Each structure stands twice: as structure tokens, then as C-alpha cells.
Amino acid sequence: MFRLAAASMAGTAIEFYDFFSYGTAAALVLGPLFFPTVSPLVGTLAAFGTFGIGFVARPMGSVLFGHIGDRHGRRPVLIASLLLTGVATVGVGLAPTYADIGLAAPLLLLALRFLQGLGLGGEWGGAVLLTAEHAPAHRRALWTSLPQTGPPVGFLLANGITLTLSATLTDDEFLAWGWRVPFWAAGVLAAAGLLLRAQVAETPEFLALADREEQASLPLAEVLRGGRWRLVLLTAGGVSVGYSVFYAVTTWSLSYGTGQLGVDRTVMLACIMTAVAALGLATPLMALLGDRRGRRSLCLAGCSAVALWMFPMIALLRTGRPALMLLGFVVAMLAFGLASAVVGAYLPELYEPEVRCTGASVGYNLGGVLGGAVTPLVATALARGDRPPWAVAVYLTGVALLSLACFFLLPETRPTATARAAADPTPA
Numbered sequence: 001m002f003r004l005a006a007a008s009m010a011g012t013a014i015e016f017y018d019f020f021s022y023g024t025a026a027a028l029v030l031g032p033l034f035f036p037t038v039s040p041l042v043g044t045l046a047a048f049g050t051f052g053i054g055f056v057a058r059p060m061g062s063v064l065f066g067h068i069g070d071r072h073g074r075r076p077v078l079i080a081s082l083l084l085t086g087v088a089t090v091g092v093g094l095a096p097t098y099a100d101i102g103l104a105a106p107l108l109l110l111a112l113r114f115l116q117g118l119g120l121g122g123e124w125g126g127a128v129l130l131t132a133e134h135a136p137a138h139r140r141a142l143w144t145s146l147p148q149t150g151p152p153v154g155f156l157l158a159n160g161i162t163l164t165l166s167a168t169l170t171d172d173e174f175l176a177w178g179w180r181v182p183f184w185a186a187g188v189l190a191a192a193g194l195l196l197r198a199q200v201a202e203t204p205e206f207l208a209l210a211d212r213e214e215q216a217s218l219p220l221a222e223v224l225r226g227g228r229w230r231l232v233l234l235t236a237g238g239v240s241v242g243y244s245v246f247y248a249v250t251t252w253s254l255s256y257g258t259g260q261l262g263v264d265r266t267v268m269l270a271c272i273m274t275a276v277a278a279l280g281l282a283t284p285l286m287a288l289l290g291d292r293r294g295r296r297s298l299c300l301a302g303c304s305a306v307a308l309w310m311f312p313m314i315a316l317l318r319t320g321r322p323a324l325m326l327l328g329f330v331v332a333m334l335a336f337g338l339a340s341a342v343v344g345a346y347l348p349e350l351y352e353p354e355v356r357c358t359g360a361s362v363g364y365n366l367g368g369v370l371g372g373a374v375t376p377l378v379a380t381a382l383a384r385g386d387r388p389p390w391a392v393a394v395y396l397t398g399v400a401l402l403s404l405a406c407f408f409l410l411p412e413t414r415p416t417a418t419a420r421a422a423a424d425p426t427p428a
Helices: 002-028 030-034 040-072 074-094 104-132 137-148 150-168 171-176 178-197 204-212 219-223 228-259 265-293 295-319 322-340 343-349 353-382 390-409 417-423
Strands: none
Touching (some): 002 137, 002 178, 030 104, 040 104, 040 219, 104 353, 228 265, 228 295, 228 353, 295 390
16 A cells, blocks of 8 residues: 555656646746736736646546546556656746747747646546555545645645755846756656556456446546536535635745745745645644544535635735744645545545546546636736735635535545445455
């Protein structure tokens, strides 16, 4: 189990490293480099627009790779999604700017970001299912929380490189070539991830389906039949709170803090990275609680905590003081982490094995459109001017309440003691 979970976590970390490298670049440099003919605010909005395209592509990727995962196995998804995302990310690092090729530069950036999102759309479902379908039932949330720590690890890796470059290069050097280095490094990381994943075995549940020849012929059509579409929409609405809070902290606040508050870029990155590290360390502990108390109860608690904390977080951010901003970010991350720690077990348990890869992946990535793609754009538009951005707090609280309602309408899936004993005849 540890080798399987480690392989899933490593690949997830690498793919989210690719994704987050783009988010950081969008907040710091992509506006002036690829949209120099517009005002700084419009340039930032345009950069965040290309950032959002990746989220729009993710549900398409989940349909494509979900079909592969339900028809041909979870393992091929892990290889293909990592390869596609890695190639697209290296391409961003090599892309010429507006000064080099004019309007073709932002169009090329848009295409590469779309391919990056397409690959990431297949990553989560393949990685989480590989772990969930091998894990003992009474520790499924704990084991699937390891792939869930991949995004924090990927974020820390991406921003650690950016922070180092930001601290050691001049502004002109960083703008000229320094911002490209994290994208170039993605090629090395992707190659290492592919070698690791090549040794992973297929899951027992899929092998059993294949032996009985019971794979769904058209997994997406099966998901949309018989009420499963309701599960997809509810899970999308439920997980959107995690995306919204994460990207409000890691992407929008970075742009807002450096652009409108005048906080040093290195200070903002350090505060954000510390908060993300706290999330990564706490995720397995919260998942263990989910194995004991249930998935739905932790999701409801996380959404409630987010709804209560968004106004204090914005107030602390507005001070521009590192210690207070850090407090706001850490509590926000831990609040939504209560829910994100268990969704790796929760979403797959809502679907039958023959459509699990498609159903869980589509729901999870639709939540990314609702939360991740929209939030930086909406928050940037709402935070114009010198007034405190209370409208951003209203927006984030509204997303948290929407997610709370969605999780309230979903069933609990934690296996009962009887079911756990039947699924795990020998202790694990």
C-alpha cells in the first residue's frame, strides 16, 4: 500500500506542480509579458483568464481519461495524463512572448494551458482510484489522503523554486528568463514520475471487472443515466469550496498583496507556502478522523468553518502584516482541508466500479471550473480600488454555503463494521 500510495502521490505532486507553476506565473509576470498592450488590471485579468482555461479543460480530460480508466484500466491513465501535462508545461516555459511573435503568443499560451488542464483532468481520478481500490476499507480515507497531499507538495515545489529565483534574481532577470525555470524543471520531474508509475500494478477491482467482461461500453453515458448525474452535480458543488479557497489564497491574494498592498513578492510567497505546508501536514490526520467519524460529517464541518472564516481572513490580509496574513491563510487552509482530506475516499465510494473513474473524475473536475477557474477572475474584479475587498469575502462565503448544501444532500459512504469485515477478512 505504501508503494502504491507513494507512486500516486508523487505523480499527483508533479502534475499539480505543473499546474501551480502556471498560477504563480499568471499572478506575477504573464500579464505584462503576454498582454502588454492593455492596462495592468486588464492584463492580470487576461492572465487569469488563460489560467481558467486549464480548469475548463479539466472536465474534458476527465471524460477522456475516465473512459480509458473504466474501459482499459486505471494504470494507463496514470501514464498518459502525466506525459501530456509534462509536455505542455515544458512548452509554456519555451513559449515566445508578445514582444517576439505578437498576438500569436497569448494564443499559443492558451493552447498549452488547455493541454495542461486536459492532462490534469485525468490525473486525479487515476491516482486516487489506484489507491482507493487497493486500500483496506477501514483505512481507505487515510490511504487516499496521500494522493491528496500531492497538490500541497506540488505547490510547495513550484513556489519554492519561484521563491528562490525571486530572492536571488533582479526583477529584470526574473521577468526576462527566471519565470521560465520552473516550467523547464517540469520535464525532469515528469520523466522521474513516469519511471515510478511504470512499476505500478493494476487495481484488483478493475481486474475482476475485466475478467467478467463487465466494463461499461460508454462510461459517460452510464454515469448520466439512472440518477448518477445528480451525484456528479452534487459532488462538483461540494468540492468547489476547496478550489475557491485554495486559489483565493495562493493565486488571487498573491496578486492582490503584491499589486495593491505593496507587500514584497518574497514575503507573500513565504506566507502562502507556510499555509500550504500546514495543509499538507494536517491532511492525513484529518483523513484518519474521516475513517472514524465518516466522510460526510467532515465535509460539512469543513464547509461550515470556511463560511465562518472568510471575513476574518480578508481582514487579516488587508493589514499587509506578514504574521496576520499568515494566520488568516493557515486557518483557511485547515478549514477546507477537513473536506479535501476525505474526498479521495468519498467520491469513488459514491460510484459503482464500472463507472467509478469517469463519475468521480468528472464531478471533481467540474468543481474545479466552479471554484478554481472563476475565483481569481471574480476576486480580482471585486477587489478593484482602495477599499477593503469585502465583496471577495461575500463571494467565498457564498461558495462555502453552496458546498455545504451539496454535501448535506449526499449520503454517508463510510463502510460499516460489518462491511469492513467482509471486505477485509484479514487485518491490514
